[in-house]
Amino acid sequence: MTALDHEVVLEAEALTKHFPVRARGRAALSRVPKVVHAVDDVSLSLRKGRVTALVGESGSGKSTVARLLAQLYPRTGGDIRIDGVSTAVKGGRQFKAYARRVQLIFQDPFASLNPVHTVRHHLTRALKIHGRYEGEQSLTELLGRVQLTPASLYLDKYPHELSGGQRQRVSIARALAADPEALLADEPVSMLDVSIRLGVLNLLADLKNRLNLAVLYITHDIASARYFADETLVMYAGRMVEGGDSETVTQRPAHPYTHLLVHSAPDPERVRGATEPIDEEDSGEPPSLIDPPSGCRFHPRCPKAMEVCRVRVPERTLVGDAPDHWVACWLFGDEGGENETTALVGKAGDVGEVAEDGDDAELEPMTTVAGLETTSAEPEAPELEGAEP
Numbered sequence: 255m256t257a258l259d260h261e262v263v264l265e266a267e268a269l270t271k272h273f274p275v276r277a278r279g280r281a282a283l284s285r286v287p288k289v290v291h292a293v294d295d296v297s298l299s300l301r302k303g304r305v306t307a308l309v310g311e312s313g314s315g316k317s318t319v320a321r322l323l324a325q326l327y328p329r330t331g332g333d334i335r336i337d338g339v340s341t342a343v344k345g346g347r348q349f350k351a352y353a354r355r356v357q358l359i360f361q362d363p364f365a366s367l368n369p370v371h372t373v374r375h376h377l378t379r380a381l382k383i384h385g386r387y388e389g390e391q392s393l394t395e396l397l398g399r400v401q402l403t404p405a406s407l408y409l410d411k412y413p414h415e416l417s418g419g420q421r422q423r424v425s426i427a428r429a430l431a432a433d434p435e436a437l438l439a440d441e442p443v444s445m446l447d448v449s450i451r452l453g454v455l456n457l458l459a460d461l462k463n464r465l466n467l468a469v470l471y472i473t474h475d476i477a478s479a480r481y482f483a484d485e486t487l488v489m490y491a492g493r494m495v496e497g498g499d500s501e502t503v504t505q506r507p508a509h510p511y512t513h514l515l516v517h518s519a520p521d522p523e524r525v526r527g528a529t530e531p532i533d534e535e536d537s538g539e540p541p542s543l544i545d546p547p548s549g550c551r552f553h554p555r556c557p558k559a560m561e562v563c564r565v566r567v568p569e570r571t572l573v574g575d576a577p578d579h580w581v582a583c584w585l586f587g588d589e590g591g592e593n594e595t596t597a598l599v600g601k602a603g604d605v606g607e608v609a610e611d612g613d614d615a616e617l618e619p620m621t622t623v624a625g626l627e628t629t630s631a632e633p634e635a636p637e638l639e640g641a642e643p
């Protein structure tokens with residue numbers, strides 16, 4: 255069964271978000287206002303009963319995609335469809351109806367739970383907002399879904415009385431109170447102790463199976479995407495560069511950037527054929543998104559860049575080794591100097607190697623694959639009747 259056999263719940267087409275930049279000095283006199291190209295031309299589909307990982311380094315636009323999909327930000331361009339119907343939520347009732355179907359979980363459960371309210375208060379309120387409160391039993395059921403049992407142990411606790419993992423489980427329970435079709439999890443475990451991350455990821459995987467949820471899992475950690483997500487999408491500097499089933503993308507990456515991400519991520523199963531560690535001193539930097547590089551945005555860091563990469567944005571091309579594996583890279587396009595047999599595709603377990611040229615030592619590692627902070631404050635949700643203060 256391939257990804258295409260699963261029903262699409264939520265999809266984005268050519269999604270674009272530009273944030274205006276306040277110009278100072280001479281720049282303020284310019285007629286063309288500057289913008290941050292946070293997300294450009296991003297298309298993706300979230301499917302029932304599937305986890306889709308969105309992977310990329312800090313500032314690549316992952317959180318902005320999640321917030322656009324949650325309709326917390328208006329989009330600059332493109333379309334968002336839920337069950338095939340285009341939606342552009344303006345606020346109020348429309349937002350409430352949309353939030354019933356699409357829920358977002360943030361990385362910091364401490365910040366997203368109100369410290370002066372108990373678990374009971376948070377869950378009751380969420381259930382009431384979505385018209386699903388049926389007394390104590392609905393609270394018990396919700397906590398049961400996130401494996402916080404017996405419920406009586408947790409219901410009257412305040413957020414500070416819970417561990418990080420328990421707080422994130424309460425945030426997930428609150429999201430489930432809406433009985434959503436899609437769950438957008440923005441770095442759901444990055445603020446948790448390493449020892450409890452797996453438990454929360456397994457919980458999300460379990461919910462995907464039991465509730466047939468479509469889950470978007472945003473992460474810096476491509477190794478976790480391999481184990482936890484059915485499909486993996488890779489973003490670089492606001493654009494999507496590669497996608498396909500997780501095993502293929504992480505074990506036979508096609509895009510030089512994905513290759514770099516995989517190479518930089520610790521993955522205990524990837525020792526066979528792994529290349530020498532890359533010198534941290536030699537790290538490359540992601541570009542400014544106010545004035546992003548022309549053509550392929552990765553070309554200034556790419557050891558395989560060709561002339562065409564500097565001038566034209568590569569389109570999605572099927573890689574050919576797996577049915578849903580695509581890449582946006584000129585190495586794979588008609589104008590590329592190579593094709594899939596000579597590019598970065600290696601054999602499974604051999605992700606660190608460049609198949610023929612052997613020049614991956616020129617690839618610059620990211621210094622920012624793990625342990626990152628969000629660059630922007632959590633956005634305010636549009637106002638809801640009876641919503642959290």
Ligand SMILES: Nc1ncnc2c1ncn2[C@@H]1O[C@H](COP(=O)(O)OP(=O)(O)OP(=O)(O)O)[C@@H](O)[C@H]1O
Pocket residue numbers: 273274290291292310311312313314315316317318319543626627628629630
């Ligand atoms: N509200 C905003 N106003 C202006 N620029 C923003 C805003 N939110 C995000 N950006 C910019 O958009 C770009 C993408 O940010 P985003 O937070 O989506 O990336 P990310 O991949 O989620 O990063 P991280 O992993 O650090 O959260 C960054 O350059 C960021 O500075």
